[in-house]
Amino acid sequence: MLSVVELILVCLVLTNLVFLGTSRIGLCIRMVSFQGVVLAVLPLLGHGEFALSSLVVSGATALLKGWAFPWLLFRSLESAHVRAEVEPYVGYSNSLLFGVAALAVSVWLGGRMPLPGPGVPQLLTPVAFFTILVGLFGIVTRRKAVSQVVGYLVLENGIFAFGAVALRKAQFLVEMGILLDVFVAVFVMGIAIFRINREFDHIDSGRMASLKE
Amino acid sequence: MLDTLTIIAPALAGATAFVIVNNHARRMLLVGTALAHLVLTLGAFTAPSRPLFDGALLLDEAGRLFLLITSVLFLAAAFYTAGYLKRETRGNRQDMVEGSLFSNSPEARFTGCLLLFLAALSFVCMARNLGLLWVGVEATTLASAPLIYFHRHHRSLEATWKYLLLCSVGIALALFGTYMLALAGGGEVSLSLDALLAVAPTLDPVLLKAAFVFLLVGYGTKMGLAPLHTWLPDVYSESPSVVALMSTCLLNVSFLAILRVRQVLSAAGQAPFGNDLLVFLGLVSMAWAGAFLLRQTDYKRLLAYSSVEHMGILAFGAGIGGAGMHGSLMHVLAHGVAKGAMFLLAGNILSAYLTKSVSGVRGVTRSLPFSGPLWVAGVLALTGMPPFGAFVSELAILRAALAGERYLLAVIFLLLLAMAFIGITTAALRMAQGKSGIPARPEPMSAALPPLGLMLGALLLGLYYPAPLARVLAAAARLTGGF
Numbered sequence: 011m012l013s014v015v016e017l018i019l020v021c022l023v024l025t026n027l028v029f030l031g032t033s034r035i036g037l038c039i040r041m042v043s044f045q046g047v048v049l050a051v052l053p054l055l056g057h058g059e060f061a062l063s064s065l066v067v068s069g070a071t072a073l074l075k076g077w078a079f080p081w082l083l084f085r086s087l088e089s090a091h092v093r094a095e096v097e098p099y100v101g102y103s104n105s106l107l108f109g110v111a112a113l114a115v116s117v118w119l120g121g122r123m124p125l126p127g128p129g130v131p132q133l134l135t136p137v138a139f140f141t142i143l144v145g146l147f148g149i150v151t152r153r154k155a156v157s158q159v160v161g162y163l164v165l166e167n168g169i170f171a172f173g174a175v176a177l178r179k180a181q182f183l184v185e186m187g188i189l190l191d192v193f194v195a196v197f198v199m200g201i202a203i204f205r206i207n208r209e210f211d212h213i214d215s216g217r218m219a220s221l222k223e
Numbered sequence: 224m225l226d227t228l229t230i231i232a233p234a235l236a237g238a239t240a241f242v243i244v245n246n247h248a249r250r251m252l253l254v255g256t257a258l259a260h261l262v263l264t265l266g267a268f269t270a271p272s273r274p275l276f277d278g279a280l281l282l283d284e285a286g287r288l289f290l291l292i293t294s295v296l297f298l299a300a301a302f303y304t305a306g307y308l309k310r311e312t313r314g315n316r317q318d319m320v321e322g323s324l325f326s327n328s329p330e331a332r333f334t335g336c337l338l339l340f341l342a343a344l345s346f347v348c349m350a351r352n353l354g355l356l357w358v359g360v361e362a363t364t365l366a367s368a369p370l371i372y373f374h375r376h377h378r379s380l381e382a383t384w385k386y387l388l389l390c391s392v393g394i395a396l397a398l399f400g401t402y403m404l405a406l407a408g409g410g411e412v413s414l415s416l417d418a419l420l421a422v423a424p425t426l427d428p429v430l431l432k433a434a435f436v437f438l439l440v441g442y443g444t445k446m447g448l449a450p451l452h453t454w455l456p457d458v459y460s461e462s463p464s465v466v467a468l469m470s471t472c473l474l475n476v477s478f479l480a481i482l483r484v485r486q487v488l489s490a491a492g493q494a495p496f497g498n499d500l501l502v503f504l505g506l507v508s509m510a511w512a513g514a515f516l517l518r519q520t521d522y523k524r525l526l527a528y529s530s531v532e533h534m535g536i537l538a539f540g541a542g543i544g545g546a547g548m549h550g551s552l553m554h555v556l557a558h559g560v561a562k563g564a565m566f567l568l569a570g571n572i573l574s575a576y577l578t579k580s581v582s583g584v585r586g587v588t589r590s591l592p593f594s595g596p597l598w599v600a601g602v603l604a605l606t607g608m609p610p611f612g613a614f615v616s617e618l619a620i621l622r623a624a625l626a627g628e629r630y631l632l633a634v635i636f637l638l639l640l641a642m643a644f645i646g647i648t649t650a651a652l653r654m655a656q657g658k659s660g661i662p663a664r665p666e667p668m669s670a671a672l673p674p675l676g677l678m679l680g681a682l683l684l685g686l687y688y689p690a691p692l693a694r695v696l697a698a699a700a701r702l703t704g705g706f
Contacts, residue, residue, distance in 0.1 A: 191358055199388075202372075
């Protein structure tokens with residue numbers, strides 16, 4: 011059981027690195043949806059015994075993260091008629107360098123955190139930290155609003171992975187509530203991107219800078 | 224059961240508002256729901272609350288207090304909105320800042336989101352499960368985002384995007400903290416507050432502290448604590464006044480979320496760690512806001528930075544603990560009504576003068592016979608002058624700091640209060656005085672009465688606390704103070 015969880019965590023690390031190094035927004039979106047589908051397995055493993063509620067959570071996760079989010083993102087990308095390139099402020103090789111550094115820091119930091127109880131893989135905290143850092147980096151360094159949402163989803167995936175393994179007591183209401191919230195968040199962000207494109211003729215959030223002191 | 228209706232009624236009304244075609248009927252629905260919500264809230268004060276979903280939803284004393292201020296502010300907002308929407312011109316009109324054309328987003332969407340926002344706020348007040356608490360706080364973000372984009376021009380859109388992204392990321396970190404709290408209990412503990420409090424002494428101290436930091440950063444972003452407040456001035460200055468008013472409720476319930484987490488920290492015997500962080504963030508917020516208040520040229524941003532300052536006061540009081548927590552909760556009420564009134568008055572001034580610049584507004588007391596004097600009184604209430612409520616609460620926090628022999632902190636607190644006082648009064652009183660460039664014109668009742676009611680509330684809180692309110696306040700302070 012533990013080895014499957016570790017395999018999933020390693021998948022997360024690799025897809026994060028792809029996310030940092032790629033220039034195509036489409037590939038970034040696909041990477042995030044791939045992460046989502048892989049992560050959907052976690053609720054089935056995490057809570058110990060098999061239960062109907064875990065199956066529902068897992069199914070809903072796969073459906074939302076694997077299908078609904080990429081669909082929404084691709085739609086807003088199409089409606090914006092923009093070049094499908096990430097156009098980051100920081101170059102791709104530097105982004106990858108950041109990834110390696112972030113991984114090292116996460117492993118160091120995660121090693122210092124105690125892991126109470128058996129059954130929690132050593133990799134969990136470092137990978138969660140790493141994914142969160144990559145997500146934050148994506149939000150900060152990407153110009154286009156769509157890529158920022160992708161960064162947010164990477165961040166959310168890291169937290170989801172952490173929660174799915176750390177919370178071994180199934181909490182159906184909470185998990186479904188969180189999924190619903192994230193879905194609405196991406197939906198509202200999608201609408202906002204559509205509006206931004208109509209209003210500004212671009213979705214470059216770096217050029218939206220009229221509000222400041 | 225009565226208390227769950229405070230969630231269900233606005234949620235249903237909100238869903239209905241989206242499909243009602245008749246504008247008048249929709250506005251009546253808004254006001255009616257607001258009245259019903261206040262009645263239900265007052266009813267919940269007398270009836271004991273029964274736990275639902277294994278104690279995940281329960282209206283305790285702290286929840287009651289925050290629900291009350293939310294409900295009162297929403298009632299004022301609803302009355303004001305009904306008149307405001309009637310006065311708003313349809314179709315395209317000119318943006319007063321840049322002269323380009325813009326239109327409003329549909330009124331049904333605005334009203335619906337406003338009611339859903341209320342439902343989410345009530346949900347947060349009742350949530351006694353940290354997971355559901357997070358769900359509620361995130362729901363408030365999502366329900367309020369469309370409200371900011373009511374005037375569809377590029378500045379409000381920019382503010383909406385900033386709000387969505389910053390708050391979602393901040394809140395995501397709070398979720399990480401929540402999970403970490405579960406991990407501190409070995410992963411077997413549920414996220415219910417009661418369960419966490421019961422096992423608090425056995426929680427892993429390192430993970431617990433890390434969890435608190437993440438939760439404080441996450442909910443602190445929504446509460447507008449510096450340096451995580453950057454979305455707040457933009458949102459307040461670019462959204463309608465009613466939305467700014469309701470955002471005050473949003474800041475309040477985020478404070479409640481932090482207090483809930485601190486309960487766990489205190490029960491685990493780690494209270495000093497959390498308190499020091501709260502005092503530090505509180506003073507940083509006050510100083511940061513003070514610096515921006517001193518040179519502020521936009522009066523809506525002035526009020527926004529004043530909110531950051533007051534959130535700093537809340538955090539400071541909570542961090543001092545003891546009587547400071549009591550003062551902090553009093554300040555939630557006193558600041559809520561005073562700031563609510565000020566936002567509505569700012570809306571009235573804006574619609575009369577058509578500028579947000581402080582230097583463009585003179586002689587408000589002459590040109591607006593209701594709003595002018597209320598604006599002056601509101602400035603005094605907001606800066607903690609007697610006889611208004613904020614004076615009593617700020618004094619209580621100061622006395623708690625002195626009683627705890629934290630003299631240096633008390634002096635810094637006083638200095639920062641003085642700084643904010645100078646910043647707000649110089650700008651806001653200058654607007655009130657002088658010769659007005661526009662003809663005197665009385666405001667419509669729907670624009671004058673809600674701020675008047677709120678200001679009377681601010682006055683009442685300075686002079687007299689009704690016995691049931693004082694009782695709930697004391698119980699809430701005991702509950703959240705961890706002593």
